[in-house]
Amino acid sequence: FAGAPRTEFVGYEQVDVRTAITAYADLGEGYFQVKLADSPFYPAGGGQVTDAGWLEKDDGSRADLVDALRLDDDQELVFQGSGFAEGDRVRAVVPWSVRYPTMANHTATHLLHQVLQEVLGDHVRQAGSAVRPDKLRFDFTHPRVNEHVFANLPVRIFETPLSEASNLGAMMLFGEKYGDVVRVVDVDGWSIELCGGTHVRSTAEVGPFAVLSESSVGAGSRRIEAVTAGEAFALLHERAREADALRGELERARKESKRPQQAERAEIVSQDKEGDVLLVEVKSLKGGPLRDFSDRIRQQEKADGAIVASRDDGRVFLVVNFDESLVERGLDAVQVVRELGKHIGGGGGGKPTLAEAGGKNPDGIADALAAAKGLVSP
Secondary structure, rough: OOOOOOOEEEEOOOEEEEEEEEEEEEEEEOOOEEEOEEEOOOEEEEOOOOOOOEEEEOOEEEEEEEEEEEEOOOEEEEEEEEOOOOEEEEEEEEEEEHHHHHHHHHHHHHHHHEEEEEEEEOOOEEEEEEOOHHHEEEEEEOOOOHHHHOOOOOEEEEEEEHHHHOOOOOOOOOOOOOOEEEEEEOOOOOOEEEOOOOOOEEEHHOOOEEEEEEEEEEEEEEEEEEEHHHHHHHHHHHHHHHHHHHHHHHHEEEEHHHHHHHHHEEEEEEEEEEEOOEEEEEEEEOHHHHHHHHHHHHHOOOOEEEEEEEEEOOOEEEEEOOOHHHHHHHHHHHHHHHHHHHHOOOOEEEEOOOEEEEEEEEEEEEHHHHHHHHOOOO
């Protein structure tokens, strides 16, 4: 837009601006390029991505920001939408839900840079970064970030001659070109860097800082990816939820582990087999451990069924455990356990593949197992 007036970037102070379109070009297919008198939109630079946002008019027309082009001390914007023209009065908006986490992430990269230098040495240098609303990425060559966040250090931003910034000890990135007047981001004298990005007013506004990953990105360079503010809260909440679930799983596994241990210690009194069905007597098992034992011995002996009897504290317990193939053959664990219950002075029930019974006559175990042979005989 040759001859168009320079756009005043006001995004450091405002995210919702009443302004005007000072130049307009239709790019076709619903896209257009404009210059605004005042703009809250940050064009990508210094590792920070271009803002998201939109233009709108009082008549309801709206266009979404596609790209912001940085032109030295100026900018041009590309939108998708319709109903706009040169001279229109418009409202330009960067949603706070996008700008705030971007600011928090950008300030966090400064804190991270300073901490890395203090921990690893002054030789650590930033080799690249990406500041987005959802997370930050920081590449460095060669954390104590949260303690500086919680210290609520003030973040002061000002412009000063380059020579004065150098006297203040401001960190300058290798390869960057700076003008005679530079913008300084000073975190309470602890971290001082030249930066044109958007930042929070104090480190407490960064919120929690959580590292997502640390990896190698080439010879001599490492990369940290992290989140702050709302994304960090969400991450930490999910990690806490997962930890709670894992503790629950471990507790259930601890309790379940006791059952097979009891089955392994089961003392077998007698063992026989009729066709594909095991007939077993054990000592001192009942309930869950007796059922587990019937499963275990079926697996060990590769049997389709197991009828297990156990005496414990003057009582007798029976489990009839059948594979579906036996049920299809016409056997029913419920019918079998009820017949055997007659021999042990009790009764029971269950389902066709698994049934249990209890009785008061331990001396009837031998008769019950003998009767079982006839009931399951092929």
